[in-house]
Amino acid sequence: MTQYNIALVGFGGVNRALAGLVAENNDNWNVQLGFRLNIVAVSDLHLGSVISPNGIDARMLVETKFAKGGFAQLSGGSAEADNEKVIRRAPADIIAEATFTNPLDGEPAVSHCRWALESGKHVVTTNKGPVALAAAELKTLAARNHVMFEYEGAVMSGTPVLRMAQKTLAGAGVRGFEGILNGTSNFVLGRMEKGLGFSDAVEEAQQLGYAEADPTADVEGHDVRLKVVILANELLGGKLKPQDVSCQGISGLTLADIETAAREGYRWKLIGDASLTDEGRIEASVSPRRLPVDHPLAGVGGAMNAVSFKTEMLGAVTVTGPGAGRIETAYALLSDIIAIHQARSTTVKKEAA
CATH class of the missing domain: 3.40.50.720 (NAD(P)-binding Rossmann-like Domain)
Incomplete structure (x- = not known):
């Protein structure tokens, strides 16, 4: 034993x-x-x-x-x-x-x-x-x-994105990724789609244990920025530091923004991404984006997380799973x-x- x-x-x-x-x-x-x-x-x-x-x-x-x-x-x-x-x-x-x-x-x-x-x-x-x-x-x-x-x-x-990309996608030519990497912000955006204001949605996330007493790291994208750094360095061979990743959160989005996007066939999501350029540089960012409803990340709801890997051989490979929970x-x-x-x-x- x-x-x-x-x-x-x-x-x-x-x-x-x-x-x-x-x-x-x-x-x-x-x-x-x-x-x-x-x-x-x-x-x-x-x-x-x-x-x-x-x-x-x-x-x-x-x-x-x-x-x-x-x-x-x-x-x-x-x-x-x-x-x-x-x-x-x-x-x-x-x-x-x-x-x-x-x-x-x-x-x-x-x-x-x-x-x-x-x-x-x-x-x-x-x-x-x-x-x-x-x-x-x-x-x-x-x-x-x-x-x-x-x-x-x-x-x-518990969703094994690092090992999956490093081992299962070895040789597939991972060139970048984009993902929903914070369950709190995703939950808040989902509740805003149901008509809740930003502050009320954050308060509900806190009551359910999704958000901390100070939700800044989640809703302003700081948590996602650290995860983008980790993924970019591990999977794309980068040497990024957090300050290398531009960062914008969701606190500036209004109900009008959410409603307009829905009427036009889009959903707002906080997206962290990084890609290799043809020159070998890594461009990385965190920002709220309007995704068409048929985008693989648009349907990820609640406090779930997802990453879509951009590969040379397989195209987009998307992994969805819980991004939080004890x-x-x-x-x-x-x-x-x-x-x-x-x-x-x-x-x-x-x-x-």
Whole structure:
């Protein structure tokens, strides 16, 4: 039996959902995937930190209603979060980094990833900051320490757009993409099509948990810009930074704009895109656009996401799926762990041969 010790950095919705998946599915994973997960540490700004080399009961973590600093009541626990100690000292094989995204410099998540890789530990993360702002450095650090830096969930949550494009579309000649990469803005536009004003639509998105208390990153396109950077750099060989991507959100759209588009056979969508020019440059942008109703992205409704890849051999290949949600994003972490396990199994077989 293969067992991976895992440390959770951040215990909000995503890593809490991952712990729930561990509690419910470990026995099935052992049979179906060939490994189990053993949570040996957790660190969280609100709850504190805990390190337990023998493992922490995943179901207890999920079901206990801890107060602020509540990890202090656990053996090996403290009321204070100590992310660096947990990352460097916990006997973990894998660090699951699921803290908040900082679009300016990626911190503290970049440091979390750096500490883990320097310590010879794999990293799986859903955090856009380290991937958009420091991927090259972190990939180099991972290779130097013979570990993996995985981040499938940084673009479309559990929908595997990165691996699909890199592996399934390998050789198809991906020349660009355009996509609906933010479920909150897509939900807001859909509600405006039903007659809600912008502010009321945002408020409804907040009530349903789609939008944060401060929805700026979603509705002004900043979240999409980070995802465009990630996709362009990963799939088109770019070296873009967020400031290289022009960005306009949806807050300037009015009900009159929405209604006029509908009468003329169009729908407004917030689109992030990037394309290779004939000269080898990458042109990238985020902006609201009027799409004809027969466009492959026009029918993507609610909080769903979609990306349409432009390929030389197949034309447009469109992938649609959930771009948010705790379970969906936790699945992205699991898919990264599966990739680590598969790579490890391949290495072991080669060494045995």
